[in-house]
Amino acid sequence: MGDHFEIRDQDALGRIGELTVPRAGVTVETPALMPVINPHVRTIEPSRMQSAFGAEILITNSYVFYGSDDYREEALERGLHDVLEFDGVIVTDSGSFQLAEYGEIDVTTPEILEFQRDIGSDVGTPVDVPTPPDVDRERAEDELATTQDRLAVAEGVDTGEMLVNAPVQGSTYPDLRESAGRHADATDLDVFPVGAVVPLMNDYRYGDVVDVVAGAKRGLGRDAPVHLFGAGHPMMFALAVAMGCDLFDSAAYALYARDDRYLTVRGTEQLDDLDYFPCSCPVCADHTPAELRELGDREREELLAEHNLHVTFREMRTVKQALRAGNLLELVETRARAHPAMLDGYRALLDHADLLEREDSASKGAFFYLSGESARRPEVVRHHDRLDRLALSPGDEVLLTEGGPSDRYDESWNVRAPFGPFPRDLSETYPLTAEVPDRMDAEGYRAAAEGVARLAAANPETEFTLAHRGWPEAALAAVPERVDVVDLSG
Numbered sequence: 001m002g003d004h005f006e007i008r009d010q011d012a013l014g015r016i017g018e019l020t021v022p023r024a025g026v027t028v029e030t031p032a033l034m035p036v037i038n039p040h041v042r043t044i045e046p047s048r049m050q051s052a053f054g055a056e057i058l059i060t061n062s063y064v065f066y067g068s069d070d071y072r073e074e075a076l077e078r079g080l081h082d083v084l085e086f087d088g089v090i091v092t093d094s095g096s097f098q099l100a101e102y103g104e105i106d107v108t109t110p111e112i113l114e115f116q117r118d119i120g121s122d123v124g125t126p127v128d129v130p131t132p133p134d135v136d137r138e139r140a141e142d143e144l145a146t147t148q149d150r151l152a153v154a155e156g157v158d159t160g161e162m163l164v165n166a167p168v169q170g171s172t173y174p175d176l177r178e179s180a181g182r183h184a185d186a187t188d189l190d191v192f193p194v195g196a197v198v199p200l201m202n203d204y205r206y207g208d209v210v211d212v213v214a215g216a217k218r219g220l221g222r223d224a225p226v227h228l229f230g231a232g233h234p235m236m237f238a239l240a241v242a243m244g245c246d247l248f249d250s251a252a253y254a255l256y257a258r259d260d261r262y263l264t265v266r267g268t269e270q271l272d273d274l275d276y277f278p279c280s281c282p283v284c285a286d287h288t289p290a291e292l293r294e295l296g297d298r299e300r301e302e303l304l305a306e307h308n309l310h311v312t313f314r315e316m317r318t319v320k321q322a323l324r325a326g327n328l329l330e331l332v333e334t335r336a337r338a339h340p341a342m343l344d345g346y347r348a349l350l351d352h353a354d355l356l357e358r359e360d361s362a363s364k365g366a367f368f369y370l371s372g373e374s375a376r377r378p379e380v381v382r383h384h385d386r387l388d389r390l391a392l393s394p395g396d397e398v399l400l401t402e403g404g405p406s407d408r409y410d411e412s413w414n415v416r417a418p419f420g421p422f423p424r425d426l427s428e429t430y431p432l433t434a435e436v437p438d439r440m441d442a443e444g445y446r447a448a449a450e451g452v453a454r455l456a457a458a459n460p461e462t463e464f465t466l467a468h469r470g471w472p473e474a475a476l477a478a479v480p481e482r483v484d485v486v487d488l489s490g
């Protein structure tokens with residue numbers, strides 16, 4: 001792997017990074033959104049991508065140029081940046097997506113990589129095989145082997161300064177994704193797209209998307225820049241960034257506009273169903289939904305595409321700011337309320353506690369407890385793991401209390417949902433300074449009770465009393481028998 005990527009800041013598995021693109025002579029800050037340009041359609045002109053939307057990086061499909069004599073000659077003569085009138089970074093895909101859609105394409109990896117190099121692409125892509133979800137294991141393994149052969153071929157092509165993608169495939173088998181990630185990381189290729197997730201996203205299978213990305217991340221390791229191929233809906237950016245994805249491409253802004261669909265961070269709306277625009281981008285500030293419906297097809301499509309792109313860039317900035325501030329998981333938790341499938345995605349992320357625990361930074365601004373899922377955040381997991389290692393004196397009587405007198409005891413600790421017990425001198429340290437609602441939920445109490453159980457198990461010779469304020473029976477069931485329990489709320 002090249003050394004083109006540096007991580008500047010991290011929250012959960014998400015990071016602010018810097019991708020150096022030698023051929024363009026620039027660095028791109030990640031997470032970055034790459035609008036997809038279809039050279040035949042150009043719903044929004046590439047030149048406006050920079051001036052009106054702040055795009056630093058675009059993606060287009062080199063196979064579209066390669067497959068047409070006219071386009072091909074023009075691209076070879078003038079170069080891609082000139083043809084598209086865009087002087088930022090241009091990434092090119094290889095036609096693999098056409099392969100997935102139509103079953104066949106007429107180009108090899110050396111041919112398309114050399115073509116991408118010759119038209120001036122900044123980041124090229126070999127011909128990977130995008131294996132769909134849920135295929136049998138044998139097919140997933142065979143096609144992954146083909147992709148890996150092509151990565152080896154790509155390593156042998158003279159690509160000059162162009163960076164080269166090493167797509168990670170493996171269908172819906174997390175262990176195949178992991179070994180694909182490990183293999184890709186060991187090549188000397190540069191950027192690592194997680195492939196063939198579009199069908200999962202189209203079916204709202206966000207839990208499966210998370211598992212697939214987690215598999216790839218486990219194999220790739222921390223320093224690899226990861227592109228989530230085909231993920232352009234702003235609804236899932238917070239989740240995907242929190243899983244460690246750095247690059248996103250959006251064709252959605254244009255494809256949805258063609259079908260009169262309006263993107264929001266809470267999902268997709270049909271223009272016909274809207275009475276108000278819940279947005280203040282230039283399009284929504286200047287028009288009502290009724291006015292947009294009155295326009296001709298072409299103008300309406302353009303304006304919808306512009307709104308869709310504005311909301312997409314805005315969400316990426318929102319995600320980056322949350323990451324910087326250390327509250328990315330709170331944003332994920334908020335976005336998860338938009339759709340049950342998003343909630344499933346967030347729960348799947350929390351299922352990868354070991355991966356999060358390894359990388360999430362130990363100290364941030366403030367921990368906001370926002371729902372039962374907060375009780376499963378890495379900060380809570382980490383605190384519980386720590387309780388296993390906190391040694392108390394054998395024979396001592398220790399009070400774990402939410403308040404109330406402690407003079408009868410050898411030692412007195414605080415206890416608080418969702419963390420459970422902690423020594424008093426830690427009460428001003430992250431995450432024990434958490435803001436939690438007065439009306440705690442079952443998951444929070446349960447997590448606190450599990451914390452008590454962990455501490456008790458680690459100190460079998462110490463006597464514990466838990467003095468709580470109205471914890472429910474269901475939570476107290478997790479506290480071992482030998483802990484005395486007192487309800488202070490009477």
Ligand code: GUN
Pocket residue numbers: 093094095096097125128129130167194195196197198229230
């Ligand atoms: N675009 C969306 N998914 C894929 C993929 O798996 N491979 C390539 N090359 N392009 C894609």
Ligand code: ZN
Pocket residue numbers: 277279280281282283284285307308310311
């Ligand atoms: Zn808008």
